[in-house]
Structure formats: structure tokens, C-alpha cells
Amino acid sequence: MTQDESAQQAPGGTAGGDHPAITVRPGFRQAGTGTREKVFELRDLSVHYGDAPAVQEITMDVFRNDITALIGPSGCGKSTLIRCLNRMNDLIPSARVEGQVLYHGEDLYAPSVDPVQVRKLIGMVFQKPNPFPKSIYDNIAFGPRVLGMSGDMAVIVERALRRAALWDEVKDRLDANAYSVSGGQQQRLCIARCIAVEPDVILMDEPCSALDPISTGKIEDLMAELKEHYSIVIVTHNMQQAARVSDRTAFLMVELDSSEQHRWGRIIEYDVTERIFTNPSDQRTEDYVTGKVG
Amino acid sequence: MGAFEPRTARAEIAVAGARGVTAEVLSTQPRKEVIRNAVFAAILFLALALALAGLGLLIGKNVVDGHSRLNLDLITNNNSSDPLHAGLRNAIVGTLWIIAFVLLFLIPLGVGAAIFLEEYGSRGSRFTRMIDLNVQNLAGVPSIIYGLLGLEFVARAPLNLGYVVLAASLTLTLLVLPVVILASREAIRAVPDSIREGSMALGATKWQTIRRQVLPASIAGIATGVTLATSRAIGETAPLIPLGAATFLTFVPSGPGSEFTAMPVTIFNWVKQPQPEFQTLAAAGIVLLIALLVALNSFAIWLRNRYEQRW
Numbered sequence: 001m002t003q004d005e006s007a008q009q010a011p012g013g014t015a016g017g018d019h020p021a022i023t024v025r026p027g028f029r030q031a032g033t034g035t036r037e038k039v040f041e042l043r044d045l046s047v048h049y050g051d052a053p054a055v056q057e058i059t060m061d062v063f064r065n066d067i068t069a070l071i072g073p074s075g076c077g078k079s080t081l082i083r084c085l086n087r088m089n090d091l092i093p094s095a096r097v098e099g100q101v102l103y104h105g106e107d108l109y110a111p112s113v114d115p116v117q118v119r120k121l122i123g124m125v126f127q128k129p130n131p132f133p134k135s136i137y138d139n140i141a142f143g144p145r146v147l148g149m150s151g152d153m154a155v156i157v158e159r160a161l162r163r164a165a166l167w168d169e170v171k172d173r174l175d176a177n178a179y180s181v182s183g184g185q186q187q188r189l190c191i192a193r194c195i196a197v198e199p200d201v202i203l204m205d206e207p208c209s210a211l212d213p214i215s216t217g218k219i220e221d222l223m224a225e226l227k228e229h230y231s232i233v234i235v236t237h238n239m240q241q242a243a244r245v246s247d248r249t250a251f252l253m254v255e256l257d258s259s260e261q262h263r264w265g266r267i268i269e270y271d272v273t274e275r276i277f278t279n280p281s282d283q284r285t286e287d288y289v290t291g292k293v294g
Numbered sequence: 295m296g297a298f299e300p301r302t303a304r305a306e307i308a309v310a311g312a313r314g315v316t317a318e319v320l321s322t323q324p325r326k327e328v329i330r331n332a333v334f335a336a337i338l339f340l341a342l343a344l345a346l347a348g349l350g351l352l353i354g355k356n357v358v359d360g361h362s363r364l365n366l367d368l369i370t371n372n373n374s375s376d377p378l379h380a381g382l383r384n385a386i387v388g389t390l391w392i393i394a395f396v397l398l399f400l401i402p403l404g405v406g407a408a409i410f411l412e413e414y415g416s417r418g419s420r421f422t423r424m425i426d427l428n429v430q431n432l433a434g435v436p437s438i439i440y441g442l443l444g445l446e447f448v449a450r451a452p453l454n455l456g457y458v459v460l461a462a463s464l465t466l467t468l469l470v471l472p473v474v475i476l477a478s479r480e481a482i483r484a485v486p487d488s489i490r491e492g493s494m495a496l497g498a499t500k501w502q503t504i505r506r507q508v509l510p511a512s513i514a515g516i517a518t519g520v521t522l523a524t525s526r527a528i529g530e531t532a533p534l535i536p537l538g539a540a541t542f543l544t545f546v547p548s549g550p551g552s553e554f555t556a557m558p559v560t561i562f563n564w565v566k567q568p569q570p571e572f573q574t575l576a577a578a579g580i581v582l583l584i585a586l587l588v589a590l591n592s593f594a595i596w597l598r599n600r601y602e603q604r605w
Contacts, residue, residue: 088495116497132507
């Protein structure tokens with residue numbers, strides 16, 4: 001991978017002189033984007049719930065094996081945006097999606113595309129851990145079973161749990177109810193469940209916001225391992241987390257229309273993470289990451 | 295930590311005053327409040343006691359009246375015009391046949407309707423609200439109306455089944471269907487959407503999600519609803535009368551196409567007979583019927599407590 005000039009820069013660069021440093025983890029440097037494979041290409045994506053717009057004119061590219069973070073204040077449509085990527089917004093009757101979402105060049109919203117097939121390739125982990133009311137084993141095995149995956153189920157389950165860094169903690173009690181483990185373990189269980197169906201992309205909608213700092217740290221470490229096999233898009237309201245884990249960051253903000261009736265989200269800046277946090281191009285980005293606003 | 299001891303006379307007075315106020319406020323309740331609380335509790339207890347007393351009196355009186363006939367003969371003998379040898383056997387078999395077919399129709403219809411309304415209906419649409427309203431209305435219709443409905447459309451044309459078990463089953467199914475639909479809907483609605491989303495996000499279809507996540511999670515509530523509906527159906531008398539259950543049967547109903555009688559109807563017939571021996575029999579029959587219903591309802595409650603999913 002060729003390194004561009006932002007490589008090897010010392011961690012701890014700050015944006016704005018006397019504000020606390022936001023450390024950017026070294027090693028997450030990007031190659032030039034020209035030769036990298038694109039997983040998603042969003043072109044002028046807009047989502048409305050009924051009459052009310054939620055996000056407008058989103059244009060960005062998500063790259064393979066990247067961790068792409070979506071940050072921004074509450075209500076700027078980050079969750080709406082990420083749910084477009086696996087067609088979960090289809091489950092909301094009033095949601096209307098315009099624009100294009102290309103997944104490896106294919107239009108995800110083409111009439112011939114089956115959303116169920118989409119979700120087999122693009123998985124999702126939710127904000128509040130949502131294990132099924134079944135045993136740990138059956139939680140992981142559910143996806144492979146309904147998808148008709150062949151192979152030894154015990155092997156599939158073990159591999160998923162190992163990849164989610166949960167195997168050692170639960171290997172002796174796979175029959176226990178999924179609710180009997182801690183919140184952090186439940187979330188890793190949900191990640192394992194997502195991995196078990198062998199997706200291409202993992203979407204994470206604020207996966208750590210309901211967890212304690214130690215569990216959060218474990219999951220952030222996990223993400224660094226996971227990006228070797230998967231492409232990850234993560235929504236986080238925690239800027240420092242975005243700075244810690246992601247390769248690229250998109251900063252969204254709320255806009256109001258002239259009559260102040262509607263508000264929606266728009267991308268202000270999307271760049272390599274280190275630049276967003278140390279040398280952003282837009283003043284609004286700098287204000288947000290230095291804590292001056294929202 | 296020792297108590298604060300005032301050093302000066304002035305401080306002593308101040309502290310005594312402060313402490314006095316505190317102690318009084320903490321230790322005493324205004325007498326009015328105490329009395330009001332006690333009276334309210336007593337009234338509530340009285341209401342409960344009255345209800346239980348009524349039930350107790352009913353059961354007690356029938357036990358006293360019918361105890362001489364509360365023996366195995368009650369169950370092993372068929373009905374007969376001779377009160378000394380009459381029993382409930384054919385009525386029990388009739389009830390069993392009827393309930394068997396009620397369950398056969400009730401479970402798919404009731405659970406299916408609930409699934410449709412909860413999972414496939416758009417919540418709040420006019421169609422769904424209209425169905426909601428009608429289901430709840432149906433739950434309040436007097437049972438004799440269902441009997442007349444069954445007479446006119448099931449026993450007679452267009453279904454023309456005649457005065458047989460199957461006609462009774464269909465009629466009773468309609469009667470208790472709203473109970474099952476309501477209970478099943480509650481159980482399905484209680485399953486959080488996060489479970490459905492988690493399942494769909496893995497690439498499961500809607501039906502796979504319903505069959506493998508929603509239904510297993512709501513099965514306890516559904517089973518409880520079905521048990522309570524069954525218990526209601528067993529006790530229904532009025533709708534069965536227009537369907538021919540009141541005939542004085544002495545043979546055992548043999549199947550869905552057979553003429554029949556049922557427990558409550560037979561007991562009702564006995565009550566109408568002049569001989570006092572039949573009155574004793576009726577009392578014994580009532581005790582048996584109530585025991586059966588109590589057992590069924592207790593089972594429903596046990597089911598719910600044991601298997602209920604707490605979210």
C-alpha cells in the first residue's frame with residue numbers, strides 16, 4: 001500500500017491550539033484513493049420520512065476494508081444514512097429513498113434487487129444489544145440456519161465466536177440463555193451473530209453507546225481485527241471513538257430550511273480521519289471536533 | 295458519630311426545638327390519613343371477600359346437595375331417564391368431541407388472524423382499525439346469538455351440517471375466536487421490534503422472522519389465551535341449545551357427524567326434571583364442571599407464570 005504524505009505523522013495532532021488533543025491511532029493511514037476498491041458509492045442520496053427530509057444530497061465513497069465513521073450532532077441523520085446501506089429503511093413504511101446507493105457498482109435500490117439478499121451481504125449491529133431469547137449457540141446458528149448455509153454448525157458457531165473475541169468467555173456455556181451474559185458480551189454476541197452469515201460489510205449503529213468503557217475498549221480492539229476481513233461503517237456520537245478507530249470520517253450536520261419547519265442532515269466534510277481531526281477543511285468541522293459546538 | 299451536643303443554653307433551646315419538630319413530623323401521621331387508609335383497605339377487602347363468598351356459597355351449596363352422587367358412577371354412566379343410574383359419561387364424551395374440533399379450527403384461525411393483524415397489517419390504517427373494532431365487538435355478543443347464527447348457517451343451509459358435533463364446534467369456535475385473537479395479538483405485540491430488526495438484518499425473510507423468532511417468543515401468551523378460550527367454550531350452554539344439544543341423549547356421541555350433548559346442557563336438563571334425584575345429580579354435575587374449569591384456568595395461569603417471556 002502506498003503511503004501518502006499523511007503517513008507516519010505523529011499521533012496527538014490537535015485542531016485548534018488550546019483544546020485537548022484528540023489522539024489518532026497510528027497505523028490507520030490511507031493509501032491514495034485512486035486504486036482502492038469502493039464498496040459503496042453514494043450519489044445524491046436523500047431520505048424523506050413522509051414529507052420531512054432526514055438527510056439530503058449525501059455523496060461519498062466507502063472503501064474496502066476501511067472503517068468509515070459517521071459523526072455529527074444528534075438528529076443529523078447518521079442512523080438514517082447507515083440504514084440505507086442495507087435497506088433497513090424499507091421496514092419503515094413512510095421512508096422514501098432518492099438518489100443512488102451503489103454497492104460494488106450495483107444499484108442497491110434497483111427494482112430487481114431483493115432486500116433480503118442485500119442484508120445477507122451487509123450486516124448490522126444495533127445500538128442496544130438485541131440478542132434473541134434463545135441460547136448463545138442458537139443465536140449464532142440462527143443466521144446460518146435460515147440462510148441455508150452448509151457446513152458443520154458447531155464449526156460455524158465457534159469460528160464466529162472466535163472472530164468476535166467471545167469464544168473463550170462462553171465456550172463452556174453455549175447453551176446458556178443469551179441474556180445471562182453482560183451487556184458488553186451481548187453486543188459481541190450480536191457481532192458474532194452478524195459475522196456468522198459471512199457478510200461483506202458490517203454496519204454498526206452506535207454499537208458502544210449502551211456499554212461501559214471497558215466493553216467499549218474491547219469492541220474497538222475487535223473492530224481493528226475485523227477490518228481485515230470486512231468493511232465497517234460505524235455511526236458514533238463519540239468523536240474520540242471515531243478518531244481512535246476509523247480510517248475515514250464523514251462529518252454531518254443539521255440544516256434548517258428557510259421556514260425552520262424541516263431539518264435534515266448533510267455531509268459537511270468527508271476525509272481521512274486524521275485530517276478531519278487535525279486539519280479539517282471546513283470551519284464547521286473544526287468547530288465540532290474541537291468541541292466549540294454541539 | 296456522636297449526636298450533636300449544644301454547648302450554650304441558647305443552642306440547647308434551638309436544637310431541642312429543631313429536633314422536636316423533626317421527631318414529630320417523622321413519627322406521627324395525621325389521624326385523618328390513618329383512618330382513611332384503613333377504611334379504604336377495608337372496603338377493597340370487602341369487595342374481594344364478597345366475590346369469593348359468592349363463589350364459595352355456590353360451590354358449597356352444590357357440594358352439600360350433590361355429595362351423595364359425587365362418585366365414579368357420575369362419570370361412567372350414561373344419561374338415562376332413571377335418575378338412580380344416570381351419569382355424565384355421554385355428555386363428557388360429547389364435550390370432548392366438541393372441544394377437539396374447536397381447537398382444530400380455533401388455533402389456526404385465531405393465531406393466523408393475530409399474525410396477520412400484527413405483522414402484515416399496517417398499524418393504524420383504517421382497515422386494521424375497523425377489524426380491531428369488530429373483533430372487540432364480537433367478544434361482547436351474547437352467546438345465544440352465536441347459537442342462532444350456527445342454527446341458521448351451519449346446521450341448516452347453506453352448510454347443512456345438521457344437528458351434529460361439527461356444527462357445535464364451528465359455532466363455539468366463532469364464539470371464542472375473539473378471545474384467542476386478542477390474547478395472541480397481545481403476546482405478539484409484546485415481542486420487541488428490536489428482535490425483528492435483528493432477525494431481518496441477518497437476511498431472514500419476514501416469514502422466517504415470524505415463524506422462528508416472533509411465534510416462539512409469544513407462544514406462552516398464545517397458549518394461555520387458547521386455554522382460557524377452551525375453558526369458556528366448555529361452560530357454554532345457550533349456544534348449544536338451538537343446535538340440538540338439549541335432546542335427551544342416552545348414547546355416546548361417536549364422532550363429528552354424530553348427534554350430541556354436552557356437560558352443561560345435560561346438567562341444565564337435569565335441573566328441569568321434576569324428580570328430586572335429578573336435582574341431586576345436577577348439583578353433583580355442577581361441582582364436577584366447576585372443578586374442571588378451575589383446573590383448566592389454573593393450568594392457564596401456571597403456563598403463563600412458568601413460560602412467560604419477560605422483556
